[in-house]
Amino acid sequence: MPTRDEILGAAQRQLNAQPTASMADLAAAAGIGRATLHRHFATREDLLHELGTRSIDRWRDSLDGADVAGVAASGDPVRIRTCLDDLLSRYLADSDDFGFALTDFSLTAAPDLVARSERLVAREVAFYAAAQAAGVLRADLPPRWLAHAVYGLLVAARDALAVGDVARRDLDTLVLSTFLTGAQQP
Amino acid sequence: MPTRDEILGAAQRQLNAQPTASMADLAAAAGIGRATLHRHFATREDLLHELGTRSIDRWRDSLDGADVAGVAASGDPVRIRTCLDDLLSRYLADSDDFGFALTDFSLTAAPDLVARSERLVAREVAFYAAAQAAGVLRADLPPRWLAHAVYGLLVAARDALAVGDVARRDLDTLVLSTFLTGAQQP
């Protein structure tokens, strides 16, 4: 009998592979009956919302774990640069699971999730701005754009991994290097 | 009475805003009756498939218009660099519309569309490889990864534009600059 969290995990995997999966599909993916799934999550919307909450929690954990606020406040270029490595690495570790949750319509439409993610974006943008002020990142790019660019590269990383174009062990370096120094021959 | 192409355009816009839009929604978006919509496209799948074809056509047009094959064959670094500018600029011009089509499950599952897009990816990858050989792009990044990275930045650009974080006129420079030289302070 899978725990509630295992059910959510199975649902997330299934929805990543097949975004239109029905409650019956999700129950099967978790190895439980449809009725049991409904005992855990009254409606499909509840389940999806909880999945969204889960993903946003992981995102927040990454920001917390990398201590972006503290490092940004320090203003130390070396620490900021290390923190950036750390943050992207944490994001990449989660990117497999995030795919669905961050793009699904029913989630991007939930007001509370949108509000939470806006706060997290603000934290991230503040960190990028600090990195610019410390001379770690170029100051001529809007910090909000940097946040989008990082997100885009995470999408790219996820796709590349899914298709098998890059190996997992190369991913961190690849993404970080592309983000920091770009693709142009120096 | 909107033409068939205008109907497709309206459907694309509507689906970008609301990926779950029903045939009734799409008919309303096009300003026609549901029966009329069904006269143009027998099934929803037909409509979606045609939308996918449309998007892939635009993608192919960008590759053709930039003449990536010819420029790659020339091996001229200056021409290659200009061509890259041109290509990204063309992609960005279409990015508004592509969002839905390239990520929708029902399209990424259509075998013929997948086959076509694989051929286009191959053309694009060949161009990046030529750019590496000519010393325009770094040779230490897999060309297939470069293709993913460009795609990711297009997603980022689309999002940034939708949210209003960047202005349309700045977009080309922003994306190209981020892709080529990265975000790090030189």
Added chain:
DNA sequence: CTCAAGTGAGACACTTATGTCTCATTCGAT
């Protein structure tokens, strides 16, 4: 003006997913 083609509105049958409920069975704690 006339007529044919196309259109919109609506009815219809069909399918699929959802959420609720019941009931027999299983499993664990006591």
Added chain:
DNA sequence: ATCGAATGAGACATAAGTGTCTCACTTGAG
């Protein structure tokens, strides 16, 4: 071994979307 809680399977009503069809109406060409 027994009791109780939880489960799986299935029935059920409901809702929503799909695809087909009919019919009255508009419109534009002849």
